[in-house]
Amino acid sequence: MELKKPLLEVRDFAVHFKQYGKGLHRKDIQVISNFTLDLxxxxxxxxxGGSGSGKSLLAHAILGILPANAYTSGSIKYKGEELTPKKKEQLRGREISLIPQSISYLDPLMKTGHQIGSPLQNLKGTVKNIMKRFQLAELVEQKYPFQLSGGMARRVLIGTALSSGAQLIIADEPTPGLHKSMVDETLSSLKELANNGRGVLMITHDIDLAFIIADKIAVFNKGVSVEIADAKLFEASPDNVAHPYSKALWHALPQNGFHSIRGMDYGNYIDAVQHSGDGEA
Known part of the structure; x- marks a missing residue:
């Protein structure tokens, strides 16, 4: 019997930033290290993981959109094939799609309707359905991003990714700023994609959202994946996870006592990103 192969394989992956100080002295800062997962x-x-822990950098690395002063080591494979820079460019927006954290990813010179159903995607018939699903009025189709509210722009970003036909969807904090009904619709859409055979990698600091939708949870701390756990078992009890940070995340939830998590140090990561010219964490 042939074993099922992962859609996405990440092995011993690391992200570093190069920085130059006085006298052109070079300093390397590692913000992700020894990261491994199968999706x-x-x-x-x-x-x-916590905000600023480097989670978004993994998404950017998979898509090949890291800042110019970043370099990586380790391996990322899609459908068993190494994701080289050229391969990432070929697949980006086609087979691998991103729901980004920032609404600035929308093209400021393109109307909403074209962004949701671009010629690249060739799915014009889905535009009106997606707009209706995410409660976007018909007139929004002819508006530019600067004419949209923050919540509307985020819904357009989600619709753009859903219409892409991609096999791998990376959702980077997809729900902040959305009304609860739209949060529920977004999660439902991601679940629907998975049920239709797509792979979904969701990046979030909200572990409660992960419990609702995820099959597995990778706990991320200080640029390291400390463990990968079954989501339902993790939700049920902290005894079902091994790492102290995972247990601390569980106890930090309001329904579990709302205990604070101490000892998180993201200074190196924040410093590296500020010097890269890319402010997204």
Whole structure:
């Protein structure tokens, strides 16, 4: 019997930033280290960790959109094939799609309707359905991003990714600023994609959202994946996870006592990103 192969394989992956100080002295800062995961078609895997812990950098690395002063080591494979820079460019927006954290990713010179159903995607018939699903009025189709509210722009970003036909969807904090009904619709859409055989990698600091939607949770702390756990078992009890940070995340939830998490140091990561010219964490 042939074993099922992962849609996405990440092995011993690391991200470094190069910085130059006085006298052109070079300093390297490592913000992700020894990261390993497997994501299968039909599965939702959530990467959970504090804000500024480097989670978004993994998404940017998969897509090939890291800042110019970043370099990587380790391996990322899609459908068993190494994701080289050329391969990432070929697949980006086609087979691998991003729901980004920032609404600035929308093209400021393109109307909403064209962004949701671009010629690249060739899915014009889906535009009106997606707009209706995310409660976007018909007139929004002819508006530019600067004419949209923050919540509307985020819904357009989600619709753009859903219409892409991609096999791998990377959702980077997809729900902040959305009304609860739209949060529920977004999660439902991601679940629907997984049920239709797509792979979904969701990046979030909200572990409660991960419990709702994910099959597995990768706990991320200080640029390291400390463990990968079954989402339902993790939700049920902290005894079902091994790492102290995972247990601390569980106890930090309001329904579990709302205990604070101490000892998180993201100074190196924040410093590296500020010097890269890319402010997204």
């Amino acid at each position: 299968y078609a039909g599965e939702i895997l959530a990467i959970v």
